[in-house]
Amino acid sequence: MKKELVSLKEFAELTGHEPSYISQLIKEPQIEIVKIGIHKFIDINKFPPKNFTKKDKK
Numbered sequence: 001m002k003k004e005l006v007s008l009k010e011f012a013e014l015t016g017h018e019p020s021y022i023s024q025l026i027k028e029p030q031i032e033i034v035k036i037g038i039h040k041f042i043d044i045n046k047f048p049p050k051n052f053t054k055k056d057k058k
Contacts, residue, residue, distance in 0.1 A: 005032065005041040014049035025052065 008031065012019040022042075023031070032041045 002045070003043045004045050006044050008040040008042060011042045011044070011047075011049060011052075015052040017052065022052065 006014070008019050008022060012022045015022065023040075026042060026047055030042070030046065032043070
């Protein structure tokens with residue numbers, strides 16, 4: 001399956017959480033570190049952002 005990578009920051013924005021919280025949920029082996037700077041990327045095919053979104057309070 002082809003990887004579809006988004007940055008950790010973008011992933012956090014999609015879920016409504018802070019990047020530090022996402023880093024606690026998804027550990028380093030699943031977060032790919034790209035050699036250009038210190039950017040971290042998450043495969044959204046493996047971790048769909050909709051599974052991490054905050055629940056609406058009623």
